[in-house]
Amino acid sequence: MRAFTYERASSVEAAASAASNNANAKFIAGGTNLLDLMKLEIETPTHLIDVNGLGLDTIEATSDGGLRIGAMVRNTDLAAHATVRRDYGLLSRALVAGASGQLRNKATTAGNLLQRTRCPYFYDTNQPCNKRQPGSGCSAIGGFSRQHAIVGVSEACIATHPSDMAIAMRALDAEVKTVKADNKRRSIPIADFYRLPGDTPHIETVLEPGEFITAVVLPAPVGGKHIYRKVRDRASYAFALISVGAVVQPDGTGKVAIGGVAHKPWRVEAAEADLPKGARAASNAILAGAKPTEQNRFKVALVERTLGAVLSEARG
Ligand SMILES: Cc1cc2nc3c(=O)[nH]c(=O)nc-3n(C[C@H](O)[C@H](O)[C@H](O)COP(=O)(O)OP(=O)(O)OC[C@H]3O[C@@H](n4cnc5c(N)ncnc54)[C@H](O)[C@@H]3O)c2cc1C
Numbered sequence: 001m002r003a004f005t006y007e008r009a010s011s012v013e014a015a016a017s018a019a020s021n022n023a024n025a026k027f028i029a030g031g032t033n034l035l036d037l038m039k040l041e042i043e044t045p046t047h048l049i050d051v052n053g054l055g056l057d058t059i060e061a062t063s064d065g066g067l068r069i070g071a072m073v074r075n076t077d078l079a080a081h082a083t084v085r086r087d088y089g090l091l092s093r094a095l096v097a098g099a100s101g102q103l104r105n106k107a108t109t110a111g112n113l114l115q116r117t118r119c120p121y122f123y124d125t126n127q128p129c130n131k132r133q134p135g136s137g138c139s140a141i142g143g144f145s146r147q148h149a150i151v152g153v154s155e156a157c158i159a160t161h162p163s164d165m166a167i168a169m170r171a172l173d174a175e176v177k178t179v180k181a182d183n184k185r186r187s188i189p190i191a192d193f194y195r196l197p198g199d200t201p202h203i204e205t206v207l208e209p210g211e212f213i214t215a216v217v218l219p220a221p222v223g224g225k226h227i228y229r230k231v232r233d234r235a236s237y238a239f240a241l242i243s244v245g246a247v248v249q250p251d252g253t254g255k256v257a258i259g260g261v262a263h264k265p266w267r268v269e270a271a272e273a274d275l276p277k278g279a280r281a282a283s284n285a286i287l288a289g290a291k292p293t294e295q296n297r298f299k300v301a302l303v304e305r306t307l308g309a310v311l312s313e314a315r316g
C-alpha cells in the first residue's frame with residue numbers, strides 16, 4: 001500500500017472543501033472496498049477524508065411520504081429498518097443478499113453505490129484493463145467472460161456493476177443527493193447516476209471530482225409485491241451472475257431492474273408494459289440488442305427464467 005495522509009472531516013462542507021483542495025483525495029466510509037483496492041494499488045489516493053463522523057447515519061421520513069437515507073447508514077441498519085422492511089421490502093431483500101453480515105455492518109449506503117466492479121482482470125494488476133489503466137486494453141474481451149455484461153457493453157469494457165442494493169434503488173426510483181466541491185448541492189435520479197462504459201470505462205458515474213454523496217431519497221411507497229432474486233454460483237457470499245429486483249402490482253404491471261448484466265443497474269422502463277404478457281416478452285424487450293460472449297450467452301435465458309419465477313411468485 002502507498003503512503004497517504006488522513007483527516008476526519010468535521011462537516012459536509014469541510015469534506016467537500018478538503019476534496020477540492022487535493023485532486024488525489026478520496027472519501028473513506030466503511031472502507032470495505034476502498035482499502036482492498038488500496039492494498040492492491042489499484043486505487044492510490046494520497047489523502048483520505050474520513051466521513052464517518054458527520055451525522056449522516058439517520059433514516060427519516062420526507063415531507064412527501066418518502067424516505068431519506070443518510071449516506072453513512074450501514075447496510076445492516078438499512079435492511080433492518082422497520083419502514084424499509086414494511087414499505088421498501090425490495091431494498092431490504094437486496095441488501096441482505098449482498099456480502100456477509102460482518103461486511104454489511106461496515107458498508108454504507110454511499111460506499112455501496114460507488115463500489116467498483118468485480119471483473120477479475122480489474123483486480124489483477126498484471127493484466128491489461130481499460131478501467132484500471134485507460135488505453136491498456138480489455139482482457140475480458142476474448143478472455144474469461146462468464147460473469148461479464150451482455151447489454152450496454154462497449155469495445156473498451158464489458159464489466160458489470162456489482163451492487164445488489166443499487167438494483168433495488170433503481171427499481172424504486174431513488175435520487176442521490178450530493179454536495180459538490182464548490183458546496184453547490186444537487187439531486188441526481190439514479191437512472192442518470194451511472195454511466196455505460198463507452199470509451200471511458202474508468203468514469204463510472206456522473207459525479208464530479210470531489211462531489212460528496214450526502215443521502216439517497218426514495219419516493220413515497222408504491223405498494224405491490226417486492227421480490228429480489230439473485231442467481232449466483234454459491235448460495236451465499238457471492239456476487240450475482242444475474243439478479244432481478246421487482247415491484248409487481250396485482251394487475252401484473254410493475255418495475256423491474258436487472259443486475260449482473262450491465263455496467264450499471266439495468267432497467268428499461270418501456271419494457272415494463274410487457275410484464276403482464278409474461279417473462280419472455282418482457283425479457284426480450286429488456287435485453288434487446290444484447291451482445292453476449294460465448295461464455296455468458298447463458299445469461300439471456302437465465303434472465304428470462306428468473307423473471308418468470310419472480311412474476312410467478314408475485315402472482316402467488
Ligand atoms: C468479500 C466481499 C463480498 C462482497 N459481496 C457483495 C455482494 O454480494 N453484493 C454487494 O452488493 N456487495 C458486495 N460486496 C461489496 C460491499 O457491499 C462494498 O464493499 C460496500 O458496500 C462498500 O461500502 P463502504 O462504505 O465500505 O465503501 P468504501 O470502501 O469506504 O468506499 C467505496 C467508494 O465510495 C466512495 N465513497 C464512500 N462514501 C462516499 C460519499 N459519501 N460520497 C462520495 N464518495 C464516497 C469512496 O471514496 C470509495 O471510492 C462485497 C465485498 C466484499 C469485500
Ligand code: SF4
Nearest residue numbers: 119129138157158159
Ligand atoms: S471488462 Fe472492463 S474491468 Fe474487465 S478487463 Fe475489461 S476493461 Fe477491465
